[in-house]
Amino acid sequence: MLPLGSVCPLGVRLLGVCSRVPVVTCVRGITYGENDAVNPNFVNRNPRNMEMLRLARKPEGWNLEASSRTYWYKLVLEKSNRHSTGWVEHHTGTPVVSASTREWAIKQHLYSTTDTNAVYNIGCILARRCLESGISEVYTELDQYAESSGKIQKFLSAMKEGGVELKEPRFIHELSVGMFSRRRPALPWQVQEEGVSSPPSPIS
């Protein structure tokens, strides 16, 4: 798929698929010292920034399809006859993080590559890899099968215990922050987490 952010030039707004590269205006305008001459229009090139600030648009308009496309990251589990694979894919199709029993690192410790225990371990490993890759919230369509399938239930519980939330936050529409909107969501950069820092991991 196309590289996000590089296609749409500033000024052109594409609906749905691409995440717009944000352009911001500096509030202060007076230059003072050598370092003060910052660019009043700052462009953050990080393609994941918009998703983390909940400003990137999710692909909309596929409401008549059986599976939804309104997500940033989707959790998928494939159970084939010989292997079990879990991965998190971006809405453009890239499998960003994956864990599979095809990998020797995992296969060499498992008794079976297709039983419930294998799927549970795949879930644990995938959760850790997701957190290491900066993904903590994913969308999933496996909830509907959790009641009937023990394997999927174990997989989802392994992801939850590993620290990955199975629900993505809603994106902030530009009309909801305008002057005439009823409910105004708290913008991510306005919420100050005083005294709350990211949880440290224990020393190994």
Next chain:
Amino acid sequence: MWAAKHSFSLLGGTKPVSLQVTRSKWWKKIIHNVYPTLQERFEELDHKQKDPELYAPVNIGLPKRRPPRRELLESRLQHLKELRKNKTLEKEAWKGNLKLDLDQVQADWETGTGPHQLRVLAQHYGIFDHLFGNAYFVPRIFLNISYDYDEDTVSPVYRGNTIKPKEAASTPDIQFHSDPDSLWTLILTNPDGNLLDNDHECLHWFVGNIVGGDTSSGEVVCDYLQPFPPRGTGYHRMVFVLYKQHQRIDFSKYRREQPCLSLKDRSFSTLDMYQEQQDFMTPAGIAWYQADWDPSLTDFFHNTLKMREPVYEYDFPKPYLAEQKYFPLKRQFNTYMDLHRDPKQINKEILLERLKKLHPFGPEQPHLPFPAAQPIHHDLSSWERRDLKRKRIGEGKYYELFRGSNRPV
């Protein structure tokens, strides 16, 4: 009207375009309408598609060093056969007690599929695009980087996890597998952090000619500076790139004065640096984290960088607004004119009105119960009455008059 979709190549051998063929009974002829798909429209806008040879991706990394498959296969099959015979393992797996050691799995993954998955992730984060342009590399060497959070805990750097700037205030501890005699270079850049030029990166640390795996043995070309993402800009990527040197390199060209606290001097381009040094070094490892604003950065900007703290806000795309007319029909004149005023000016007026009634030290006064039902004087004109009601219920532009629990339901 009959319509059918055909895809076939145009005369002249250009790439196929989706055409829709319609037969109209009024005109009695076939009309070819060109309706390119969304994918085709993106490709037209993407300048890289026009010259694929010029923009073809290039692998600039170290070659793979895997042993031949046949050797591995025999030992692995043997191992798997023994696993299948293991009755205790079968019992544990059946009961659901078999839980793999995640650290062991991680260590084995680093020698197997890890580098390839890391490359896909780095591509996803746009790191290769912004650091090297069309080039990419498979990171064969894994970096173990961690910042000391306090005595007992550390903040490790993986592949995109969030670390606050106050945790990254001092130099991290870096470890990687290497021969004792080999030479390495480590560069920490922020491709999103250059406040002067959007196309360049901000250099945070540059250590060259590192002998073996010991960072302290290297020559410090640019001293360490903590990340300083300004408020409102979101998350910045802080990328550690490890290069394997073929020989000792003279980095005097890139040397900055120590300590370097000038944003202009810290402006850096990995692509330019690598184009000059590509014959002497190869990228071998990569790790990155994401940092966003922290209240401790206010002091950092004031005291360390000696500058006023820049505060940014996101420029939301503006909704469509028709050109202002002198006489808009069937529109309330006051709300119509408000749409064409500067929103910051309106917010300022609302704030001043709120501050008139706000006690600086006491609690906020509770508003009237059932504010919409309170009587409004009949001498007021229709638009004044509507405006007063909106003010009382905190609708539209008057949203900011009330805060939190004091907001009328």
